[in-house]
Amino acid sequence: MLRLDKFLCDVKAGSRSQVKGYLKQGLVKVNGETIKRPEYKVDEDKDVVSFQGKEITYRKYVYYMLNKPKGAVSATKDPMCLTVTELLKDTGYDDLFPVGRLDKDTEGLLLMTNDGSLAHNLLSPRKHVEKIYYARLARPLLEEKRKELEEGVDIGEGILTLPAKVERITETSIHLTITEGKYHQVKRMLQAVGNEVVYLKRIAMGGIFLDESLLSGEYRELTEEERKAAAFKKYQ
Numbered sequence: 001m002l003r004l005d006k007f008l009c010d011v012k013a014g015s016r017s018q019v020k021g022y023l024k025q026g027l028v029k030v031n032g033e034t035i036k037r038p039e040y041k042v043d044e045d046k047d048v049v050s051f052q053g054k055e056i057t058y059r060k061y062v063y064y065m066l067n068k069p070k071g072a073v074s075a076t077k078d079p080m081c082l083t084v085t086e087l088l089k090d091t092g093y094d095d096l097f098p099v100g101r102l103d104k105d106t107e108g109l110l111l112m113t114n115d116g117s118l119a120h121n122l123l124s125p126r127k128h129v130e131k132i133y134y135a136r137l138a139r140p141l142l143e144e145k146r147k148e149l150e151e152g153v154d155i156g157e158g159i160l161t162l163p164a165k166v167e168r169i170t171e172t173s174i175h176l177t178i179t180e181g182k183y184h185q186v187k188r189m190l191q192a193v194g195n196e197v198v199y200l201k202r203i204a205m206g207g208i209f210l211d212e213s214l215l216s217g218e219y220r221e222l223t224e225e226e227r228k229a230a231a232f233k234k235y236q
């Protein structure tokens with residue numbers, strides 16, 4: 001149960017004071033009855049709340065996938081550069097943040113949410129959440145180097161990276177699956193085997209795959225199935 005004004009604020013019907021005004025004007029109904037009291041308690045799972053005649057589904061937390069474009073920074077604020085949060089400003093949610101980071105020149109799947117605990121779990125080093133990257137390389141990847149990457153390489157930390165999966169697509173492009181998220185990890189792994197990443201795109205994270213129909217810079221909400229995806233749920 002929660003207060004009606006909190007309910008309306010959580011679904012972004014308006015600010016606290018706007019919501020109070022809407023209530024006063026009789027624009028909000030609960031189970032068909034006009035309610036004007038902000039402190040009125042609603043059961044967000046059972047009660048039917050409507051605002052200006054439209055039924056509202058209560059969602060405190062929202063989940064989006066963004067096809068991050070090159071040039072945008074994985075931050076909520078930046079004095080110089082376009083941020084991924086700015087790309088999602090039309091959602092009406094001003095509390096979204098990226099689940100982890102992609103480099104400025106990396107493209108692809110970035111989950112955006114206002115659910116801190118989910119983000120925390122997906123990013124926890126102890127959870128070993130799988131991330132799949134498509135990488136184009138400066139030079140052909142030899143079989144022995146492919147194996148080295150799979151077994152673990154030293155990216156300058158004195159310990160080996162965790163076992164990875166490396167699938168060769170062409171001589172100079174790969175799908176790399178890792179379960180860690182160290183700074184510049186993919187670029188550093190390829191560097192460690194004498195190669196260089198010239199293009200990088202994340203295509204999956206935690207069992208959620210980038211929707212191929214999203215153009216660079218576009219986003220959409222995760223579907224119910226995606227939210228319930230085995231891996232995603234496991235991390236909650």
Ligand code: URA
Nearest residue numbers: 103106184185186187
């Ligand atoms: N590894 C990198 O090197 N860069 C990214 O953006 C993500 C993973």
